[in-house]
Amino acid sequence: MPSIRAPATKRTTTLSVAVKCRPLTGRERGRDIVRVHDDKEVLVLDPDLSKGYLDRIQNRTKERRYAFDYAFSPKSSNLDVYTRCIRSTIAGVVQGLNATVFAYGSTGSGKTYTMVGIRDDPGLMVLSLNTIFDLIQKDNSSDNFEVTCSYLEVYNEVIYDLLEKSSGHLELREDPEQGIIVAGLRSIKVNSADRILELLHLGNSRRKTESTEVNATSSRSHAVLEINVMRKQQKKYPNQVIRGKLALVDLAGSERASETNSGGQKLRDGANINRSLLALANCINALGKQQKKGLAYVPYRNSKLTRILKDGLSGNSQTIMIATISPADNQYHHTVNTLKYADRAKEIKTHIQKNIGTINAHVSDYQKMIDNLQGEVSRLRKELAEKDSQLNAKPTEKTSDNDTSWLNSLSQETSENVQERINLQKALIELEETNLRNRKELQHLDDAIARQQVIENDGAVVQTLQARRQVILDNIRDNDELDVSYHKEIEENEKRRCQLQAMIDEAIRNNGNKSYLGILSQYRLLGISNTELQFEMAIRDQIIYSQREAQRNLWNLLMSLGLDEKHIVELGAKQGITFEDIQMSAPFGLSNCAHSPNPYSERYPPSHHSVLNGQPSAASSPGFSPQDGEFSLRSPAVEKRNIPPGFFREEHHSSYYYISANQQWYGNQPSSCFGALHQQQDSWVVNNRQEVNMDSCIGMGSKRDASRGYFGNLPADAASKFKGRRQF
Numbered sequence: 001m002p003s004i005r006a007p008a009t010k011r012t013t014t015l016s017v018a019v020k021c022r023p024l025t026g027r028e029r030g031r032d033i034v035r036v037h038d039d040k041e042v043l044v045l046d047p048d049l050s051k052g053y054l055d056r057i058q059n060r061t062k063e064r065r066y067a068f069d070y071a072f073s074p075k076s077s078n079l080d081v082y083t084r085c086i087r088s089t090i091a092g093v094v095q096g097l098n099a100t101v102f103a104y105g106s107t108g109s110g111k112t113y114t115m116v117g118i119r120d121d122p123g124l125m126v127l128s129l130n131t132i133f134d135l136i137q138k139d140n141s142s143d144n145f146e147v148t149c150s151y152l153e154v155y156n157e158v159i160y161d162l163l164e165k166s167s168g169h170l171e172l173r174e175d176p177e178q179g180i181i182v183a184g185l186r187s188i189k190v191n192s193a194d195r196i197l198e199l200l201h202l203g204n205s206r207r208k209t210e211s212t213e214v215n216a217t218s219s220r221s222h223a224v225l226e227i228n229v230m231r232k233q234q235k236k237y238p239n240q241v242i243r244g245k246l247a248l249v250d251l252a253g254s255e256r257a258s259e260t261n262s263g264g265q266k267l268r269d270g271a272n273i274n275r276s277l278l279a280l281a282n283c284i285n286a287l288g289k290q291q292k293k294g295l296a297y298v299p300y301r302n303s304k305l306t307r308i309l310k311d312g313l314s315g316n317s318q319t320i321m322i323a324t325i326s327p328a329d330n331q332y333h334h335t336v337n338t339l340k341y342a343d344r345a346k347e348i349k350t351h352i353q354k355n356i357g358t359i360n361a362h363v364s365d366y367q368k369m370i371d372n373l374q375g376e377v378s379r380l381r382k383e384l385a386e387k388d389s390q391l392n393a394k395p396t397e398k399t400s401d402n403d404t405s406w407l408n409s410l411s412q413e414t415s416e417n418v419q420e421r422i423n424l425q426k427a428l429i430e431l432e433e434t435n436l437r438n439r440k441e442l443q444h445l446d447d448a449i450a451r452q453q454v455i456e457n458d459g460a461v462v463q464t465l466q467a468r469r470q471v472i473l474d475n476i477r478d479n480d481e482l483d484v485s486y487h488k489e490i491e492e493n494e495k496r497r498c499q500l501q502a503m504i505d506e507a508i509r510n511n512g513n514k515s516y517l518g519i520l521s522q523y524r525l526l527g528i529s530n531t532e533l534q535f536e537m538a539i540r541d542q543i544i545y546s547q548r549e550a551q552r553n554l555w556n557l558l559m560s561l562g563l564d565e566k567h568i569v570e571l572g573a574k575q576g577i578t579f580e581d582i583q584m585s586a587p588f589g590l591s592n593c594a595h596s597p598n599p600y601s602e603r604y605p606p607s608h609h610s611v612l613n614g615q616p617s618a619a620s621s622p623g624f625s626p627q628d629g630e631f632s633l634r635s636p637a638v639e640k641r642n643i644p645p646g647f648f649r650e651e652h653h654s655s656y657y658y659i660s661a662n663q664q665w666y667g668n669q670p671s672s673c674f675g676a677l678h679q680q681q682d683s684w685v686v687n688n689r690q691e692v693n694m695d696s697c698i699g700m701g702s703k704r705d706a707s708r709g710y711f712g713n714l715p716a717d718a719a720s721k722f723k724g725r726r727q728f
């Protein structure tokens with residue numbers, strides 16, 4: 001009998017930003033221009049000493065002032081940083097939460113010093129590890145713990161395993177359950193902080209560093225240390241596993257070629273470092289914008305670094321950014337630049353939830369359809385492996401070494417070309433998805449404006465709607481530009497594919513060796529079907545991911561309809577579904593719902609539209625529900641009353657089926673801003689108009705929604721558009 005797990009509650013949290021200013025180093029001759037006030041404020045003075053009082057009051061100086069969650073002066077030690085802004089987060093990792101700490105700043109600003117540290121001032125990596133093992137030792141439950149650790153670097157857009165002596169190139173893979181994973185990365189079981197420190201030192205000795213003008217030991221790669229803590233319960237839920245993950249990231253520093261005085265390989269490294277940091281900065285920008293303006297496309301796919309950091313930037317992670325700066329006057333531009341990004345990062349929201357699973361967490365834990373999809377994935381994988389081995393089969397007639405190496409490099413290039421194509425196509429899908437929702441909202445806004453104008457020509461409501469309309473138009477324009485650039489990249493990719501094909505055709509024409517020709521043409525055919533298979537696998541992974549989210553929504557919906565856990569379990573049993581491991585964790589932000597008349601409001605997950613930490617969330621009002629196509633303005637009075645939020649996916653993508661966030665509860669029945677809700681068969685209706693449909697809550701790509709086919713969570717028009725373009 002299939003069984004599903006009750007989903008853990010998600011909590012929306014804001015990325016914490018700490019700024020750390022290092023002392024002037026012995027190599028620096030400059031003036032100290034950074035001041036830290038009240039442990040939160042950073043003031044950067046104008047490096048030009050000639051500017052006086054008059055310039056200042058006339059706003060002609062380059063003086064800049066910023067406020068952050070935490071700010072540390074050069075006198076602060078790594079332990080100070082750790083105690084104030086990291087330690088409490090680390091405790092969550094042992095309880096099954098994910099956390100990311102990353103240091104961001106220009107070259108020589110103190111990132112490695114902060115993350116790794118020195119003997120007398122151990123860095124955040126060392127301090128965090130000590131805490132994890134301390135907490136495990138002090139834990140007085142009977143739970144079993146297992147700690148594993150991996151350490152990688154991204155150098156020139158290639159991933160290496162720092163725990164392997166001579167690591168090959170590693171690839172990223174998207175797993176529907178775990179998100180982005182690095183295929184083949186070694187994960188070592190460890191029993192003490194000392195053992196991890198040993199591994200850390202070993203890894204650091206393998207890391208690519210160079211001496212530059214700015215920093216004697218400048219890191220040329222981004223390093224990610226990941227610690228996984230698995231907790232197996234012994235008593236209450238013996239088959240339950242809780243997994244926490246801590247990612248500690250030491251980024252390479254941005255630099256100017258003129259400053260680092262580098263050439264050749266160093267210059268190329270610098271360009272690559274800057275490119276990936278630019279990709280990170282673009283993601284930070286887009287995420288910051290998203291919080292202020294709603295849907296904006298976040299270009300994670302533009303670098304390996306941003307793909308690896310995706311969870312830390314917007315997914316399931318409590319994230320802390322440590323922006324490191326130098327106090328020297330000649331670093332003014334770098335310092336202000338770092339602070340600008342740090343300031344934007346303050347807006348970023350992530351959504352954390354406990355990672356609870358079962359020891360036998362397996363596909364069979366999910367509904368039958370997911371089983372089928374998963375089965376198909378393995379079938380395709382097998383087929384792929386078979387085709388790969390056919391490709392590698394030795395030719396009957398011996399080919400020369402030259403031919404073999406030529407074939408190998410051709411094969412390598414073709415597979416890179418294919419991979420790039422898949423990445424671009426996936427990015428396009430996400431982009432189109434965002435745009436479709438934007439256009440749908442625009443359409444509803446136009447309707448709402450027209451309706452409202454009948455009542456009041458240019459009143460406050462119309463103005464708010466129009467302001468929102470402008471924001472959506474801006475987003476659409478930005479996304480369209482991005483769309484054009486992706487299409488250009490696809491054209492380039494296609495050109496290269498044709499060139500590769502022409503090379504093969506040419507070889508076929510010029511080579512008299514029959515079996516060699518056979519291999520070449522077979523290779524070409526298999527290459528094409530390989531691409532198709534990989535693509536189908538990627539799409540299926542996406543569907544599985546959506547299905548799991550749909551299960552969460554189904555659970556939440558049943559809760560919202562007033563059923564308690566017991567009822568849901570009974571209902572599930574009647575349908576042949578077993579709900580197990582019911583672990584709805586303590587509700588978050590309950591204080592905000594304290595006056596809710598709904599007896600079940602405490603179970604509600606937080607939403608974009610809810611009031612968080614006493615602050616209305618940025619995405620609130622006006623409210624738009626793409627699922628039911630409804631647009632509504634909530635009055636401030638409604639906001640203040642902290643209505644129980646509705647249910648919807650919290651990720652910015654794939655949120656087609658969220659349910660109206662405007663429901664309020666009176667007595668035992670939900671109502672909405674549009675009027676009372678009445679239950680009619682399996683859906684709720686508002687004044688006879690369908691509001692919440694069970695089908696739509698069960699989700700996209702469900703059995704009842706077969707028309708979506710492979711394109712699971714894409715609306716049919718996006719899918720058909722995409723299908724039309726699909727030509728490898």
Ligand SMILES: Nc1ncnc2c1ncn2[C@@H]1O[C@H](COP(=O)(O)OP(=O)(O)OP(=O)(O)O)[C@@H](O)[C@H]1O
Binds near residue numbers: 251
């Ligand atoms: N808080 C600090 N106290 C004393 N010295 C520091 C401090 N922070 C950094 N330094 C010194 O500043 C120099 C540069 O630091 P570090 O190597 O950590 O910079 P980085 O940002 O990692 O640079 P890159 O991006 O080039 O790798 C080093 O000599 C380091 O010892």
